[in-house]
Amino acid sequence: MAEVEQLINVAHVLKRDVAEMTTAAGSGHPSSCFSCAEIMAALFFHEMKYNPKDPNNLDNDEFILSKGHAAPILYSSLFRAGCIKDDLKKLRKLTSNLEGHPMPTSSFRKRPSRSSENYNRSSQNSNPHRGLKWVKVATGSLGQGASIGIGMALAAKLHGRKYRTYVLMGDSEMAEGSVYEALQLAPYYNLNNLCIIIDANRLGQSGETMVGHDIQRYVDGIKTFKWHAIAVDGHDIGQLIGAFGVARKVAMPTAIIAKTKKGNGVSFMENKEDWHGKAMNSEELKKALKEIPNVKMPKIKIESPKEIEVSKNKKSRVKTSQYELGGFVSTRMAYGKALANLAVSDPNVIVVDAEVSNSTHSGEVRKVRPGQFIEAFIAEQDMVSICLGLSKKGFNVFGSTFAAFLSRAHDQIKMSALSSGDFTICGSHAGVSIGEDGASQMGLEDIAMFRALPESIVLYPSDGISTEKIVYLAAKTKGLKYIRTTRGKTPVVYNEKEEFKVGDFKVLKQGKKDKVVLVGAGITLHECLQAHEALKKKRINSAVVDLYCVKPFDSKKFIDFVKKHGKKVVVSEDHYEEGGIGEMLAEELENTGIEISHLAVREIPHSGKSKELLEKYGVDKKAIVKAAKKLCVI
Numbered sequence: 250m251a252e253v254e255q256l257i258n259v260a261h262v263l264k265r266d267v268a269e270m271t272t273a274a275g276s277g278h279p280s281s282c283f284s285c286a287e288i289m290a291a292l293f294f295h296e297m298k299y300n301p302k303d304p305n306n307l308d309n310d311e312f313i314l315s316k317g318h319a320a321p322i323l324y325s326s327l328f329r330a331g332c333i334k335d336d337l338k339k340l341r342k343l344t345s346n347l348e349g350h351p352m353p354t355s356s357f358r359k360r361p362s363r364s365s366e367n368y369n370r371s372s373q374n375s376n377p378h379r380g381l382k383w384v385k386v387a388t389g390s391l392g393q394g395a396s397i398g399i400g401m402a403l404a405a406k407l408h409g410r411k412y413r414t415y416v417l418m419g420d421s422e423m424a425e426g427s428v429y430e431a432l433q434l435a436p437y438y439n440l441n442n443l444c445i446i447i448d449a450n451r452l453g454q455s456g457e458t459m460v461g462h463d464i465q466r467y468v469d470g471i472k473t474f475k476w477h478a479i480a481v482d483g484h485d486i487g488q489l490i491g492a493f494g495v496a497r498k499v500a501m502p503t504a505i506i507a508k509t510k511k512g513n514g515v516s517f518m519e520n521k522e523d524w525h526g527k528a529m530n531s532e533e534l535k536k537a538l539k540e541i542p543n544v545k546m547p548k549i550k551i552e553s554p555k556e557i558e559v560s561k562n563k564k565s566r567v568k569t570s571q572y573e574l575g576g577f578v579s580t581r582m583a584y585g586k587a588l589a590n591l592a593v594s595d596p597n598v599i600v601v602d603a604e605v606s607n608s609t610h611s612g613e614v615r616k617v618r619p620g621q622f623i624e625a626f627i628a629e630q631d632m633v634s635i636c637l638g639l640s641k642k643g644f645n646v647f648g649s650t651f652a653a654f655l656s657r658a659h660d661q662i663k664m665s666a667l668s669s670g671d672f673t674i675c676g677s678h679a680g681v682s683i684g685e686d687g688a689s690q691m692g693l694e695d696i697a698m699f700r701a702l703p704e705s706i707v708l709y710p711s712d713g714i715s716t717e718k719i720v721y722l723a724a725k726t727k728g729l730k731y732i733r734t735t736r737g738k739t740p741v742v743y744n745e746k747e748e749f750k751v752g753d754f755k756v757l758k759q760g761k762k763d764k765v766v767l768v769g770a771g772i773t774l775h776e777c778l779q780a781h782e783a784l785k786k787k788r789i790n791s792a793v794v795d796l797y798c799v800k801p802f803d804s805k806k807f808i809d810f811v812k813k814h815g816k817k818v819v820v821s822e823d824h825y826e827e828g829g830i831g832e833m834l835a836e837e838l839e840n841t842g843i844e845i846s847h848l849a850v851r852e853i854p855h856s857g858k859s860k861e862l863l864e865k866y867g868v869d870k871k872a873i874v875k876a877a878k879k880l881c882v883i
Contacts, residue, residue, distance in 0.1 A: 251294050255547040259329070260703075264338055264514055264547045268537050271528040274341040274516075277349070280321035280512035280524040284450035284483070285417060288507055291489040292415060292446075294324040298554040301331040304382040307643075308554035310412050311401045313386060315394020316419035316448060317350040318526065320671040329546055332383050346381050347867055349390030354380035357667045385641045387667035390660050392425025394418055395445055396631045400583045400638015402443040402502075403623065407599070408642070410557050413497070416445045420460065421453035423467070426835035427661070429474075430631035435502040436475035438623075444493070448483065450511040451706035454525045476504050483507025508712035514541050529800040562596040567721060569745060575736040581677040582772070583713040584734050585610025587720035588647055592618040598724065599639055603626050603632045603650035609677045612647040629654050633661035633674070640672040645724055651690025652676025652733060659698055666729050673723045673730040674699075680823030681854045681862040682745040682772045685737040688854050692733075696796045697828020699731040700800050706751060707799040709733045709830075711774040714743035715797055722749055735772050735823075737859050742778070752801040756810065763814035765877045766792045770799065770830060771819040773868055780873035787874075789881055796820075799830055804837040811843050817880045821848040821868045846876040 251259070263286045270377075271277030276575060292312065299309035324347045327333045338477045343460050386397050398416040405412050422428060435443055460466050464480045471478040477499045481488040489507070496503035512518030513526075515537045518529075529537055570586045572578055592597045592614045601623045606612030615622040623630035623639075629650055634689070636648040655662065655676050679692040697709045706728050712718035716734065723730045744759060749755075759783050765784075767798035769777035777793050784791050792814045796802075800829055811818055818838065822830045831847035850866045862871035 251549045258544045260286040270340040272534040278318040284509040285448045296493040311414040313394040317389030351384040392427045395431035396634030397638040400635040402440040404642030420449040427630040430628035432474040450509040483509035493724040567594040577614045578713040580716045580734040583716035585613035587717040589613040599644045629658040631657045646672035649675040651677040652695040671728040675736045687856040706730045709770040718749045720733040733757035755795040765817040768820040779870040791853045818845045
């Protein structure tokens with residue numbers, strides 16, 4: 250372990266690195282890096298145990314830079330510890346791994362097209378070396394690090410490993426509500442292996458923070474959440490080391506509130522406003538380097554973690570539920586049963602829910618494998634970030650809540666996508682079909698939200714069999730996956746032998762004399778099937794397509810099918826017009842000679858019975874028949 254004097258010199262080296270690299274880049278946040286230099290020195294060169302040669306060592310202590318704008322000092326710390334060899338002077342350059350805010354190594358960084366054609370991670374990869382293996386999650390949207398840290402700390406407990414998770418936060422992000430979601434939950438799960446460090450440098454981007462340097466307010470407030478809170482001088486290495494030592498011994502999560510000065514060590518910048526996000530020019534850099542001691546980097550041996558032998562639990566065959574053809578079951582119930590089957594067969598499956606598990610039916614897992622169920626309570630932002638943290642430590646994670654409530658966690662979902670998140674989110678109670686609960690409970694923008702994310706997969710089952718098969722498909726498919734389920738019971742239309750693939754669709758009805766193709770998904774598939782029978786009575790033959798995979802989508806296969814079945818399409822969806830299935834299809838079918846009629850919810854819906862609402866907002870069988878007749882008359 251390094252001595253105090255050595256660590257002081259490490260902090261000087263880190264500061265000089267930051268000063269030079271941000272000036273070379275012409276942008277960055279040197280003042281925010283200077284305030285946490287001693288914290289980073291104490292963490293990376295004294296406190297944390299990790300193997301610098303192996304970023305994937307399962308017993309490495311984990312570090313999350315929640316204040317992602319301080320990325321330069323993270324890169325300097327990794328470089329000086331021997332973890333990376335990247336040229337620090339290429340910070341923020343197009344060809345550099347050292348981006349403006351931390352980004353992990355991605356399976357591919359080129360955004361895939363909507364089409365499922367060539368939807369292959371390796372073939373899409375324009376630069377496989379972008380990002381850093383030592384960065385597990387993307388940060389920079391403030392307020393998320395503590396929640397991700399909970400996921401990683403929970404993973405250690407679940408795996409029986411001894412590594413600790415450290416999260417460096419800024420005092421400005423303490424205004425974010427998601428931080429308090431995390432503060433509430435960590436003590437509930439007794440996460441004594443989680444330590445957050447608040448760099449309380451007083452100044453935010455445009456002025457002083459709400460609390461400023463009243464450090465005791467942080468201490469008192471955090472203690473009310475049943476955390477162990479320690480106030481230190483954040484520029485005093487000895488105090489920092491002592492606080493980390495205490496954190497290792499207490500039986501609760503620890504928050505270290507470090508009083509610091511923004512721009513510390515550079516007189517013209519220290520504790521002064523208007524320096525946030527500003528790099529020094531060449532003259533200012535010369536002045537700064539005269540004030541920051543020019544010392545050699547001390548030779549410090551990083552303490553490697555003690556590797557834990559953990560017995561691997563074997564997977565067993567996943568059993569299937571029994572659904573009778575023509576019988577009725579809600580897709581949300583089928584989702585819960587499929588999760589329970591998965592959890593029984595694979596101890597690596599973890600389910601997280603936002604305290605609606607009796608409605609999403611993820612609570613079925615708690616009945617059979619309570620140790621594989623995590624209650625996140627009504628805190629959707631926290632839930633999503635916990636899912637990300639758990640997944641980054643190797644768990645196969647499913648997070649569930651109402652589709653309507655996922656919009657409040659959009660930022661966390663977006664950052665999960667940027668982090669190459671590999672987990673599944675299920676949004677239940679989608680669309681107006683939920684009925685009497687009203688507009689606030691109706692997820693009507695969720696498909697658009699998930700479609701817009703890079704690397705996302707959007708799945709929308711329609712019956713018990715397709716739901717179960719899609720849950721199992723999501724479990725073995727890499728990436729950020731979204732499954733949309735509905736409240737009401739729907740008839741089973743598939744048999745157990747049906748196979749579902751990412752990017753594909755199913756044809757349920759077709760004939761040689763079809764004049765129109767009816768497209769539905771979830772609840773509207775059943776409306777399409779009823780419309781098909783009604784049209785048949787009017788001597789209008791139609792095909793019916795179940796568009797169960799909204800993204801990616803095999804547009805070529807679909808276009809070829811439609812051209813053989815009337816060159817006309819009616820698509821009905823229980824979703825707002827913007828960003829949903831119809832909009833996707835309209836773009837894919839542009840300039841193909843195929844006519845399309847798009848039925849969607851086009852106004853804020855009212856309370857009512859499910860059938861009433863589907864009819865009122867024009868996505869039911871009557872509306873489909875009317876649209877099909879109109880297309881076929883033209």
